Amino acid sequence: MPSYKAPLRDMRFIMHELLGAQDVLGAMPYYAENETHDASLLDQILDEAARFTENELQPLNQSGDQEGCTRHEDGSVTTPKGFKEAYKKYREAGWTALSADPQYGGQGLPHLVGNALVEMMNSANVAWSMYPGLSHGAYSALAAVGSDDLKATYLPKLVNGEWTGTMCLTEPHAGTDLGIIRTRARDNGDGTYAITGTKIFISAGEHDMADNILHLVLARLEGSPEGTKGISLFLVPKYLVNADGTLGERNTVVCGSIEHKMGIHGNATAVLNFDDAKGYLVGELNKGMNHMFIMMNAARLGTGLQGLGIGEVAYQNAVAYAKDRLQMRAPQRVRPDEAADPIIVHPDVRRMLLTAKAYTEAGRALAMWLALSLDVEHHHPDDAKRKEAGDLVALLTPIAKAFMTDNGFQSAVLAQQVFGGHGYIQEWGMEQFVRDARIGQIYEGTNGIQALDLIGRKVLMDGGRKLQKLAGMLETFLEENEGNEDLAPYLDTLSRAAQQVGTLTMVVGQKAMQNPDEANAVAVDYLRYVGHVTYAYLWARMAKIALDKQGDDKTGFYAAKLATAKFYFEKLFPETKALSATIKAGNDALAVDEAIFNF
Amino acid sequence: MPSYKAPLRDMRFIMHELLGAQDVLGAMPYYAENETHDASLLDQILDEAARFTENELQPLNQSGDQEGCTRHEDGSVTTPKGFKEAYKKYREAGWTALSADPQYGGQGLPHLVGNALVEMMNSANVAWSMYPGLSHGAYSALAAVGSDDLKATYLPKLVNGEWTGTMCLTEPHAGTDLGIIRTRARDNGDGTYAITGTKIFISAGEHDMADNILHLVLARLEGSPEGTKGISLFLVPKYLVNADGTLGERNTVVCGSIEHKMGIHGNATAVLNFDDAKGYLVGELNKGMNHMFIMMNAARLGTGLQGLGIGEVAYQNAVAYAKDRLQMRAPQRVRPDEAADPIIVHPDVRRMLLTAKAYTEAGRALAMWLALSLDVEHHHPDDAKRKEAGDLVALLTPIAKAFMTDNGFQSAVLAQQVFGGHGYIQEWGMEQFVRDARIGQIYEGTNGIQALDLIGRKVLMDGGRKLQKLAGMLETFLEENEGNEDLAPYLDTLSRAAQQVGTLTMVVGQKAMQNPDEANAVAVDYLRYVGHVTYAYLWARMAKIALDKQGDDKTGFYAAKLATAKFYFEKLFPETKALSATIKAGNDALAVDEAIFNF
Structure with a gap:
């Protein structure tokens, strides 16, 4: 266990x-x-x-x-x-x-x-x-x-946890493409709306842990425009709330079924049927997509944290197993009195453990940086600081969601691999980490959608402004540490990578002006590239601190940090060499006749 | 479904x-x-x-x-x-x-x-x-x-399927490291042996599909040397067989439990308890490990075929879904009358489909080439041809096992991703492909062990002889097609890659003479490198045939082959750029103090 x-x-x-x-x-x-x-x-x-x-x-x-x-x-x-x-x-x-x-x-x-x-x-x-x-x-x-009114009635109990919330977006025919949803709202004429439709994949959509559930539902008011511009956001409580704040009658939203899934079995993924359920407009009419993104951005960082959290726990258990499991010999025996050495001596086992460790620690740094930037965005007294932090949050959110969940899944798979056959057996718990990690790459906008958000909305449509701010931070760090011999190999790598991001962005941007498919075609590779540059920046900064402090350290923490930084730069960052090539290759190999998929 | x-x-x-x-x-x-x-x-x-x-x-x-x-x-x-x-x-x-x-x-x-x-x-x-x-x-x-005697008694019923077989190698404390197994054999003095011990992870170890099950069991005869040199192979039937070929009494081997696993639920993975079970020596005493490898090599190609088979079926279903599922718009609308276009128009969806397709078709070519080489190895009248084919089989078997199961798993994951949220739901069947594919990377020698087999036993210990034969085939192909303009980009890539394999092998080989960990440290990346060169060779050969034949073809088969070859070379083969760097980086970043894993 x-x-x-x-x-x-x-x-x-x-x-x-x-x-x-x-x-x-x-x-x-x-x-x-x-x-x-x-x-x-x-x-x-x-x-x-x-x-x-x-x-x-x-x-x-x-x-x-x-x-x-x-x-x-x-x-x-x-x-x-x-x-x-x-x-x-x-x-x-x-x-x-x-x-x-x-x-x-x-x-x-x-x-x-x-x-x-x-x-x-x-x-x-x-x-x-x-x-x-x-x-x-x-x-x-x-x-x-x-x-x-809505805030006064609902927020205190959401905050104290008496009630929980959901996000009701997806419908059977509409996932990524929310512009085509069919759930509709009718104006009751009394400040409330009647919501009718079917929502699927609603995480925590029905359960027995809280007294009430507040469903935040995307629906189209009758007569609103087609597409995303006619969608509004409604609050539909499971139980209606009386004027005095007590729970009133059961609303007409019911859980039609729950899904049987690959993982996250403990969470109820509900199909919710709304049948003239009473709802309240949240925000402005027909601005539902904008309002939805407030929830979605929170959910995206939260999903990235799932990848991070699973990567960490999978790593911890793989380390424990690798220290305990005796199998084969190291070139120099470590346990001469036993029949074999612990498998942590084998370089390939270390490769797997260090991959998970390097991704996890960089991911943690990214997530905390992003969270602190959210604090600045929301609460800094200086407008410019808030704006700057907000830009960073916007740029880093798709990276945190996709890169962290992809790396978290990869970490869970490698940690499972360390266990050999035992990793495939439920009892050991490693296969659950893999199953649970898999959903992070899929929901709250698939990682392909995150990649489109990054390259399209956050970089190209923005004229590269946000990306240049990140590049500016890298340059400042490089300048500050010029001549630091211990850091030199990392600084070189970082400097070349930062330049390369600029070049790749220009190349893709120019092609995409002729054909938007050019951005779509390389989006996933581009996100991984920018993700690696971000991690390299964070690893270089962490290495600098560790170099400064390792002398006095008796715990070995900073030595571990430096070893992991070295592993990251030598063994993981080189993925960018492949990504650079596939990004440059563009859409050519993908612009094929659909008939080729007949074979 | x-x-x-x-x-x-x-x-x-x-x-x-x-x-x-x-x-x-x-x-x-x-x-x-x-x-x-x-x-x-x-x-x-x-x-x-x-x-x-x-x-x-x-x-x-x-x-x-x-x-x-x-x-x-x-x-x-x-x-x-x-x-x-x-x-x-x-x-x-x-x-x-x-x-x-x-x-x-x-x-x-x-x-x-x-x-x-x-x-x-x-x-x-x-x-x-x-x-x-x-x-x-x-x-x-x-x-x-x-x-x-054994052949006459057991083979006909194994061949006609009345009885099935198993491989009983792993024990609770011994998986990769069979030298430390504890199952023992006692000589009964009548030509039979009494086998006692516990074997785990025995696929098809107990079931109701056949009348008898023939367990092939590794055990140590009392008094035999320690380690792998004292291990023998025994046949232990579930039911003893009478002299007339009918089934006799139940042998003392019983299924103590079956595992709850991540996937392959339909197959019983048994814990088998042998309690003085009657067994028969197979082959020579203390040569059990050699004999085991006869089974194991068959099982390794068979496991590679699991990766291939799952990759194929996952691909087929993802294509069907991608043609059917309407979501978002292509730059030029494909279904103007519908609310959205089929997702197969989106380049990132095509990237996922083509990845599975390119790996699957190359894997099929590798597997069939290997199978035909097995036929030559076993049945060719010319000794030299048999030897040559045997060398190729030895070299390609770990690649077929590891590269095909890794790519099969990756294909299943990508095919699942095409389905978005539906891919995570059991009903759609895609998540089963991922769970079922995962075991192929683990059993019959983990893919890390395959990589050690390739770089150690098959390449370095062999002085690169087998690898040079493969390189010789590539060179012949390159020479034969010199000046073929349509093939030129593929031939260039292939030529550089073949040279690079030689360089990398020398680099690793020289370092490994000083420190065997140097081979272990890069084995997995090296196997992927050689795997890609093999696939590139097969794709270039397939492209050549397709180029020659596409003119007369009305089905589109050869056009599809060429499009897939192009995708392989432009989008998948560049992984070798990263691998080349990580192979060159060697063991340095892995030769760390174990204490770093305390954090």
């Missing part, structure tokens, strides 16, 4: 030593006034989050997978044994309110620390974590564009 | 147009005398194999996965509904005897056609196919080194 220990040392390294979180947060009155920027407070919360996730969530992960969810004839859903009780504890400990705004009962702590909590939750139990996870998206949308 | 049509056109292309099978086989009296080399006979068998696998096996694939196997208290195992009946039909149609030697009741047909059958079986139902599949290994070992 797998185990999990939260990587607190690495989280603190990134938070304090890499990002200087206390200073960044301290510059914002929102945090400084409540002293929620304080490093020792943040550390204390991490400790508590570690205890909760290790002791309460992780023990339910494997049993939750094996038991799954059960839907009853009346449409109600029972979650796996222990899920409900764990949610009660989670709620009572105040975790649901962590990063929420104090005006709705939140604790007003930085996203940065919420991000660390969510990583731990995903390592411990990704299926469970999706129940409160989906509430974040609903909270963000309501808080950003909901009317005062 | 997924569907499957055997890729007969491509199989015929490879068999006849690429490999010239009739001529190669016709040069061997073993085939020519019985006319089992005849092209129309081979084609007819392919047609029948297609019908059987499409109609009898494929419909049981999804139900078999969902139902799984059941072990009863007495140790017996019930296979999923329909499995037993399908096996009866398979047996009655003579499929078990296809490539077996006529002296044991076999049909004496080439491995080439047996290979095509096995690919189809794996596309249709990999879990089912493992029941007869394991019999091949047992057959090979018994036929090669069994005593006349």
Whole structure:
């Protein structure tokens, strides 16, 4: 049975030593006034989050997978044994309110620390974590564009976790293409709307963990324009709420079935049938797609954290197994008294472990950087700083979602491989990590869609402005460290890669002006390229800190950081050589007659 | 629910147009005398194999996965509904005897056609196919080194499928490292042995499809040397066989449990407890490891065919979905009357489909080339030809096992990705392909072990002799086609890659003389490199044929072949650029203090 220990040392390294979180947060009155920027407070919360996730969530992960969810004839859903009780504890400990705004009962702590909590939750139990996870998206949308009435009625209970939220976008015929949804809204003339239609793949769409579920639903008001410009966002509660805040009658939205899936069995993926269900408009009419993206961006970083969390826990268990499992001999025997040496001596086993380790630690740095940028975007008093942070968030979000879930899946597969045959057996828990990690590449916009978002909306349509800001940070770092001999090999690599990103972007951009398919054709490879450059930048920065501090270090932490940086640059970053070639090859090999697929 | 049509056109292309099978086989009296080399006979068998696998096996694939196997208290195992009946039909149609030697009741047909059958079986139902599949290994070992008595008693019923076989190697503490197994044999003094021990992960180890199961078991005779040099191979039948060939008493080998696995649920993976079970020595005492490799090499190609078969069926279903699913618009609308265009118009979807297609078709060419080489190795009258073919088989077997299962898994994952969220739902069948494909990378020697076999035993310990023969074939092809302008870009790539393989091999070889870890550290990347060079050679040869024939072709087959070759060279082969860098980087980044894994 797998185990999990939260990587607190690495989280603190990134938070304090890499990002200087206390200073960044301290510059914002929102945090400084409540002293929620304080490093020792943040550390204390991490400790508590570690205890909760290790002791309460992780023990339910494997049993939750094996038991799954059960839907009853009346449409109600029972979650796996222990899920409900764990949610009660989670709620009572105040975790649901962590990063929420104090005006709705939140604790007003930085996203940065919420991000660390969510990583731990995903390592411990990704299926469970999706129940409160989906509430974040609903909270963000309501808080950003909901009317005062809606906020007053729904936000406090979403924040204190009495109620949970969902995102209802997909329909049987419409996933990526939300412009063609068929769910419709009729104006009841009393400020409410009647919503009718079928939504599928609704994570946490029905369950027994909270008293009410707030569905945020995309639908088209009768008479609105076709396509994405006629879509609005509605709040449809499972139970209607009386004027005094108590629960009223059951709304006409029911769970028609739950899906049998490859993984995340502990989470109920519901088909929801809305039959003239009473709903409330969220934000402006026909601006539903814009409002939806508020939820979606939160969900995308959250999905990236699933890849990260699973990569971390899979790595930890693979290391433990590799130290324990005796098989074959090293050139110099390590355990001469035993029949064989532990497999961690074999270079190919180390290759697999280090791949997971290097991707995970860079991913953690990216996610925390992004989370801290979200804090700046939302709360910095300086407009320019907020704008700058917002641009970075926009650029890095598709990378965090796609690169982190792709690498998380790859890490889980490699960690499973370390176990040999045992990795394929359910009992050992490694195959669950692979199954659970797989969904991250698919939902909340497939990774192909993330790649289109990056190259299209975030880079080319933006004239490369956001990308140049990132390049500017790299250049500043390179200039600051010119002449640092220990860092030199990494700086060289980084410098060439940054130049190459510029060249590739120009090449693709020019071709795409003639034919938009040229961007589509290389989008996935381009995202991996920019992802690697981002990781290389973060690894170079982490290596610099480790070089400065390793002299006094007796724990070996900085030596490990340097070894992992070296592995990243020598063994993982070279993927960019292949990507550069396939990006340059463009759309030619893809612009084929559809008839070739007849064979 | 997924569907499957055997890729007969491509199989015929490879068999006849690429490999010239009739001529190669016709040069061997073993085939020519019985006319089992005849092209129309081979084609007819392919047609029948297609019908059987499409109609009898494929419909049981999804139900078999969902139902799984059941072990009863007495140790017996019930296979999923329909499995037993399908096996009866398979047996009655003579499929078990296809490539077996006529002296044991076999049909004496080439491995080439047996290979095509096995690919189809794996596309249709990999879990089912493992029941007869394991019999091949047992057959090979018994036929090669069994005593006349053992052959007479056991082979005819293994060949006619009344009985099936297993390979019993792994123990709880010993997988890769068979030198440390604990199962022991005691000489009963009457020509039989008493076998005691526990074997795990025994595929098809217990079931209800055949009357008897022949376990081929590695064990150490009391008093034999330690390590691999003291291991012998024993035949331990589930039921003892009377002198008249009828079944006698139940032997003391029982199935203690069956594993709950990530996939291949329809196949029973047994823990077998041997308790003084009666066994018969197969081959020579203490030569068990050598004899085991006879089985293992058959199993390795068979495992490669699992990757191939799953890649093919996953591709077919992804193409069908991509043509059917309407979502978003192409720059030029394809279905102006519908709300959206089929997703096959999107370049990124084509990238995923073409990746699976290019890997699958090259894999098929490799597998069939290998199978035909096996025929030559076993039956050619000329010693030198047999030796040459044997060398090629030895070199290509680890590539076929590892490269084909890695690419098969990747193809299944990409094909699943084409389905978006539906790919994650069991009902659609795509996630089963991913789960079923995953085991191929793990068992019959993990792909890491295959890579060590290639770089160590097959290349470096051999002084590069076998590899040079392969390089010689490439050079001949390059010389023959010098000046062919249409082929020129592929020939350039191939020529540079062939040179680079030589350079990389020398670099690694020199470092490995100082430190064997240097080979271990790059083995997996090296295998992928050599795999790509092999695929590039096969794609260039296939492209040449297609160029010659496309003019008269109205079906579009050769145009599809050329488009896929182009995609392979432009989009997949560039992986070698990254591999070249990581191979050159060697063991440096892996030769780290174990303490770094404490973080």
